[in-house]
Amino acid sequence: MFRLNKHICSIFMAIFMLFVISADITIAGKTSKEKYLKAAYINNLLRFTQWPDGYLNGDVNLCITGANPFGRAMQAIVERNKANGDIKLIENIRPGAVGQCDVIYISMFEQNDVPQLLIEAKAKKCLTISDEPNFIASGGMVEFSEIRGKLSYIVNVKKLSEAGLSVNPLLLENAGKVIR
Amino acid sequence: MSILANTSIKNRLTLIIITISAISVLLTVISIVAYSYYNIKQEMIIDLDLNAKAIGERNSAAISLGTDTMGFDDTYSQQAAKSLRFFKTNKSILKVCLYNAYKDEFAKYIADNVSDKACPKVGVYSVAAFTSKTLNLEREINYAGDNIGYIYIQTDKYKLDNFIAKTLTTAAIVMLVALIASYFLALYLQRSISNPILGIVRTADKVGAERDYSLRATQIYDDKQTHNNELAKLIKSFNKMLSEIESREGEMVHKNVQLEEAKNMAEKANEAKTQFLANISHELRTPLNSIIGFSDIICTEMLGPIENDKYSEYAHNINDSGVHLLEIINDILDISKAESGKLELRIGKVVLSKALDECLNIIERRAFDNNIKVTHNLPDNLPIIFVDRVRFKQIVLNILSNAVKFTEPEGEVILDVEHLEKDNQIRIDITDTGIGMSEDDIDKAFQSFVQIDGGLNRRHEGTGLGLPLTKQLVKLHKGRINVDSTPNKGTTVSVYLPVRSDELVNE
Numbered sequence: 001m002f003r004l005n006k007h008i009c010s011i012f013m014a015i016f017m018l019f020v021i022s023a024d025i026t027i028a029g030k031t032s033k034e035k036y037l038k039a040a041y042i043n044n045l046l047r048f049t050q051w052p053d054g055y056l057n058g059d060v061n062l063c064i065t066g067a068n069p070f071g072r073a074m075q076a077i078v079e080r081n082k083a084n085g086d087i088k089l090i091e092n093i094r095p096g097a098v099g100q101c102d103v104i105y106i107s108m109f110e111q112n113d114v115p116q117l118l119i120e121a122k123a124k125k126c127l128t129i130s131d132e133p134n135f136i137a138s139g140g141m142v143e144f145s146e147i148r149g150k151l152s153y154i155v156n157v158k159k160l161s162e163a164g165l166s167v168n169p170l171l172l173e174n175a176g177k178v179i180r
Numbered sequence: 181m182s183i184l185a186n187t188s189i190k191n192r193l194t195l196i197i198i199t200i201s202a203i204s205v206l207l208t209v210i211s212i213v214a215y216s217y218y219n220i221k222q223e224m225i226i227d228l229d230l231n232a233k234a235i236g237e238r239n240s241a242a243i244s245l246g247t248d249t250m251g252f253d254d255t256y257s258q259q260a261a262k263s264l265r266f267f268k269t270n271k272s273i274l275k276v277c278l279y280n281a282y283k284d285e286f287a288k289y290i291a292d293n294v295s296d297k298a299c300p301k302v303g304v305y306s307v308a309a310f311t312s313k314t315l316n317l318e319r320e321i322n323y324a325g326d327n328i329g330y331i332y333i334q335t336d337k338y339k340l341d342n343f344i345a346k347t348l349t350t351a352a353i354v355m356l357v358a359l360i361a362s363y364f365l366a367l368y369l370q371r372s373i374s375n376p377i378l379g380i381v382r383t384a385d386k387v388g389a390e391r392d393y394s395l396r397a398t399q400i401y402d403d404k405q406t407h408n409n410e411l412a413k414l415i416k417s418f419n420k421m422l423s424e425i426e427s428r429e430g431e432m433v434h435k436n437v438q439l440e441e442a443k444n445m446a447e448k449a450n451e452a453k454t455q456f457l458a459n460i461s462h463e464l465r466t467p468l469n470s471i472i473g474f475s476d477i478i479c480t481e482m483l484g485p486i487e488n489d490k491y492s493e494y495a496h497n498i499n500d501s502g503v504h505l506l507e508i509i510n511d512i513l514d515i516s517k518a519e520s521g522k523l524e525l526r527i528g529k530v531v532l533s534k535a536l537d538e539c540l541n542i543i544e545r546r547a548f549d550n551n552i553k554v555t556h557n558l559p560d561n562l563p564i565i566f567v568d569r570v571r572f573k574q575i576v577l578n579i580l581s582n583a584v585k586f587t588e589p590e591g592e593v594i595l596d597v598e599h600l601e602k603d604n605q606i607r608i609d610i611t612d613t614g615i616g617m618s619e620d621d622i623d624k625a626f627q628s629f630v631q632i633d634g635g636l637n638r639r640h641e642g643t644g645l646g647l648p649l650t651k652q653l654v655k656l657h658k659g660r661i662n663v664d665s666t667p668n669k670g671t672t673v674s675v676y677l678p679v680r681s682d683e684l685v686n687e
Contacts, residue, residue, distance in 0.1 A: 033252050040248030047323065048241055150255070170241035174256060 063101035152176025193370035201362035236321035264289035393426035518652035587614035
């Protein structure tokens with residue numbers, strides 16, 4: 001009886017492991033796609049955003065809180081985008097260091113630092129982007145969010161205007177949501 | 181130009197004006213059409229380029245997003261394709277193709293009536309290109325200096341074809357109107373040139389037909405006005421020429437009348453002279469025949485011997501002088517008849533060699549008395565000729581007599597005859613080694629009653645009627661006479677006579 005139970009346990013264990021492994025593969029695929037799409041959106045936001053005349057001098061500093069979550073996807077896309085000059089990627093930005101950024105991506109893992117980072121970003125006319133779910137509500141400019149089952153971006157035009165920035169209406173047409 | 185050879189000046193001028201007008205209008209129309217054609221093509225290209233640029237810019241964000249999310253999200257290409265469907269309302273747009281920066285097809289719109297639903301590869305139409313039915317254009321889509329992608333757009337050429345059709349129709353109408361207008365204008369304008377010329381032509385024709393030199397071409401301008409153009413001058417000159425001809429003709433008619441009168445008088449005088457000479461000759465011959473006859477009886481002592489030789493000598497002198505005088509009178513009579521056309525020939529067959537022999541026999545005696553040698557060259561095959569036997573011998577004898585008369589003793593006279601078969605003529609050459617003549621003397625020798633000089637006259641007796649009479653006789657025989665002479669060397673007289681002149685034989 002114990003043996004039989006042992007066999008049944010082994011089978012259930014195998015099934016459980018198979019489920020866990022397949023779920024892990026699905027999550028990994030979904031994560032990779034998300035990374036790629038986010039990198040693409042950031043790239044296009046950079047391309048179609050306009051800073052006040054004479055504000056950007058030469059390179060655009062793209063800051064990321066924590067480590068670069070996009071990997072080579074971001075690097076490849078960024079290399080093509082020359083609309084606002086060469087893009088320089090700066091990782092592990094912490095509150096107090098936003099002054100060197102033109103664009104800042106705030107990872108959802110740094111949600112506690114959001115209020116402070118937004119205050120610093122506003123003073124610097126810095127484009128703020130995040131995948132934190134309440135980022136727009138917190139006063140952020142662009143939030144990555146899943147809308148109708150598809151990863152998209154929400155743009156807060158009002159906040160952009162307050163910072164003296166503007167996004168090409170063509171990009172807004174493709175946004176998941178626009179807040180004016 | 182040969183087509184215009186028989187065309188009137190009026191039609192020529194009209195044609196010239198119309199041709200020039202037609203060419204001018206044609207060139208103008210061609211220039212305008214060509215310029216407009218070029219402009220409309222450029223305009224189409226610019227319009228299409230602007231359209232392409234606008235469409236490209238309009239879709240730049242979608243293309244950019246679509247490119248970056250390629251493989252994960254095709255929403256943006258669908259959105260772009262949806263926006264391109266707007267062109268369904270524009271029938272002239274046949275194809276619009278959007279490509280990403282990697283030149284991959286991103287979105288497209290193909291009109292329903294286009295069978296080829298494929299987009300061309302980027303780079304096929306590097307510039308705007310017209311095909312037989314379409315205009316194709318490709319351009320980059322750029323945003324802020326970045327190449328976002330490419331756009332290809334194809335339209336039909338309706339605008340261009342429509343322009344060509346309308347322009348050609350308009351051009352044809354303009355040409356037609358211009359030609360009609362220029363025709364009527366030409367008809368009106370050409371009059372100022374053709375009318376004066378035609379007036380001259382009509383006047384010239386009338387003058388030619390009626391011989392009326394009092395006619396004048398009508399002056400086209402008012403006499404009070406002073407016109408100095410070529411046509412006015414031409415008419416003036418033409419009329420002046422007619423006046424000149426009229427005046428000269430008047431003078432000519434007057435002179436002709438005078439000449440006619442003078443000629444009639446001369447003819448009457450000549451006739452009177454001829455008649456007088458004929459009468460005189462006749463009147464002289466009657467007593468002269470008695471003198472010759474009776475002196476001959478005395479010379480031949482027909483009625484008994486003359487005892488005193490002096491009487492016999494005088495009788496011979498009377499007889500010789502009488503005969504000589506009779507010859508002169510006969511010559512005068514002959515030449516008078518010949519000049520008045522009353523000398524008639526009795527044409528008959530004459531054995532040439534025999535007639536010439538007879539002449540030689542007569543002349544040889546006289547030549548012998550003067551110690552002059554007479555030689556001859558008579559070929560065996562001389563033909564029978566159709567001449568007046570008596571007059572023929574008279575011709576030959578006259579020339580031979582002259583040759584002997586003007587040749588010094590121990591000189592020579594040669595008779596040479598040849599049958600010119602090619603011309604069916606005979607040539608009689610009589611050559612002497614006598615005193616000869618200059619060119620001027622030869623002309624004088626053929627004039628009646630003229631002897632070359634006083635010196636000769638004294639040394640060589642004669643009336644000067646021999647050669648003129650001979651010339652008349654040769655002429656009557658339809659022949660000709662030629663004299664070739666060198667002073668102090670001699671003379672050759674050549675007589676050419678037809679062997680048979682149908683004109684003479686049939687008379």
